[in-house]
Amino acid sequence: MAAVPVIPRSTCRLFGAIKALGTMKNTVILVHGPKGCVYHITYILGMRGDHPPRIYSTCLDEQDVIFGAERKLAGAIEELDCTLSPDLIAVLSCCASDIIGEDVASAVSSASVSARTLAVDSGGFEGDHPGGYHDTLAAIASALAGSSGTVDPCRVNLLGVLRSGPDLSEMKRLLSSVGVRTGAVFTAGSGPGDFARAGDAALNLVLCETSGLGAAEVLRDRFGTPFRIVDLPVGRPATDRFLSSVLEALGRTYDPPPAIPAPPSLPGRLRIALFSGPARAVAFSEFLSGLHCPPRLVILDLMPPSPERIRQAAGPDSEILIMPASREIEDHLDRAGINLILGGLLERPFAVSRNIPSIDVMHASQVTFGYGGEENLVRRIREAASRMVLD
Numbered sequence: 490m491a492a493v494p495v496i497p498r499s500t501c502r503l504f505g506a507i508k509a510l511g512t513m514k515n516t517v518i519l520v521h522g523p524k525g526c527v528y529h530i531t532y533i534l535g536m537r538g539d540h541p542p543r544i545y546s547t548c549l550d551e552q553d554v555i556f557g558a559e560r561k562l563a564g565a566i567e568e569l570d571c572t573l574s575p576d577l578i579a580v581l582s583c584c585a586s587d588i589i590g591e592d593v594a595s596a597v598s599s600a601s602v603s604a605r606t607l608a609v610d611s612g613g614f615e616g617d618h619p620g621g622y623h624d625t626l627a628a629i630a631s632a633l634a635g636s637s638g639t640v641d642p643c644r645v646n647l648l649g650v651l652r653s654g655p656d657l658s659e660m661k662r663l664l665s666s667v668g669v670r671t672g673a674v675f676t677a678g679s680g681p682g683d684f685a686r687a688g689d690a691a692l693n694l695v696l697c698e699t700s701g702l703g704a705a706e707v708l709r710d711r712f713g714t715p716f717r718i719v720d721l722p723v724g725r726p727a728t729d730r731f732l733s734s735v736l737e738a739l740g741r742t743y744d745p746p747p748a749i750p751a752p753p754s755l756p757g758r759l760r761i762a763l764f765s766g767p768a769r770a771v772a773f774s775e776f777l778s779g780l781h782c783p784p785r786l787v788i789l790d791l792m793p794p795s796p797e798r799i800r801q802a803a804g805p806d807s808e809i810l811i812m813p814a815s816r817e818i819e820d821h822l823d824r825a826g827i828n829l830i831l832g833g834l835l836e837r838p839f840a841v842s843r844n845i846p847s848i849d850v851m852h853a854s855q856v857t858f859g860y861g862g863e864e865n866l867v868r869r870i871r872e873a874a875s876r877m878v879l880d
Contacts, residue, residue: 496815498835499790501613503583504530505621509629509700510609511542512653514680515576517569517604521562521593522583524548526613536834545569554589562596570602576681577633579607587612605681607632619766619791622651622700626675630707633681634673636688645735646672646690646708648716649701649768653677655856660696663722663859667732667743675704688712692738694719697768698794721772724779724863725751752867755782756874762786762822762839763803764832765851767793773831773850774802776866783807785825788818788832829873846873 503520507530510518520527527546547565549558566578582593587610594608609625616624626648645664650657657678661671673679673687693708693716695701705716717738722731733743755777763773763784770787777783783804789811793799799809810821822839830840833851840847848869855869856862 500618502616502621503611503613505618506581506609506611506625509622509625510579512677517575517578519545520581521547521586526583559596563600566600570604575604577605581609581611584613619699623703627703627707630704633684634687635685640691641689642691644670644672644690645692645694648675648695648704649697650674650677656858659856659858722858723772724776728859755780760785760826761829762827764788764836770799771802778804
């Protein structure tokens with residue numbers, strides 16, 4: 490079969506594993522592979538504004554590839570433990586170490602260290618970054634989660650949250666406002682000490698099914714904790730539904746705050762393309778539709794668990810593209826007359842080449858959850874609309 494060249498719009502399993510571990514507290518990440526893997530992922534995370542952690546590499550060279558480097562790996566683990574005194578050392582394989590058959594798990598178990606250790610199979614060619622998210626969170630739930638033996642009826646864990654920042658803070662505030670305590674977050678801002686009581690939660694909230702469902706199933710099987718897949722609270726109606734769903738699962742009733750006027754509709758001539766993963770695609774499509782400005786295009790970077798949910802949220806006049814090639818995206822942007830892009834950094838070239846504005850809603854730099862998030866999003870979209878020249 491002839492090879493078909495493509496411009497990739499997704500990355501490898503190793504990236505997903507590093508992203509899942511990268512915002513954990515007092516955690517060291519060690520990649521058993523060539524230095525280029527770590528350099529380029531760190532560079533990408535820095536460009537995205539993710540404040541990447543210090544990610545270490547064993548820097549495999551030609552001799553290591555020929556003769557093996559498991560002793561080198563064990564020594565590197567011990568050196569990091571001695572010099573940094575972390576709570577957790579996460580050791581990741583990559584394409585090179587997997588191809589030459591390095592037994593990373595064995596090297597990890599042979600190292601003499603004080604820190605907790607976690608071996609993650611993350612060879613890039615074995616899958617894509619969503620698989621890295623999913624498997625890393627499931628591995629953490631399996632290896633690090635514990636319980637005191639007493640369930641707190643007002644405590645929930647958040648699963649599938651990989652970014653610290655304003656949205657995570659707002660979600661914790663929203664839950665606290667209705668008397669619900671946030672336990673462990675898988676994984677942003679958490680550490681082994683937080684996971685040690687993950688089994689004490691009365692409920693696990695899966696905020697991203699792609700990354701968090703596997704961990705939820707592990708915690709259910711280990712501790713009997715039920716889980717609920719919830720939509721992200723983008724906009725006022727979605728925020729009320731989110732809180733109502735959480736309290737219902739905990740056997741309580743939600744008392745919504747007094748109604749306040751809805752924000753005015755967005756300019757009717759906006760033609761928005763939304764680039765997103767499945768969880769945000771549902772939330773933002775419903776938010777935009779509620780402001781009488783549904784997205785004309787929704788471009789998904791991975792296969793959604795439920796494409797129909799996204800179609801319902803976006804409405805009948807929206808076109809859904811699932812994992813399209815770059816040329817297909819270009820054609821649909823032009824055909825739909827898109828004049829505003831909501832997405833991330835990867836979408837900026839599409840906006841620049843068309844001289845249209847783009848808003849980054851993917852990388853947690855500004856709040857998008859809750860009532861305050863709605864005000865922020867409406868303001869930013871209106872500011873973008875005021876700068877554009879509409880047909």
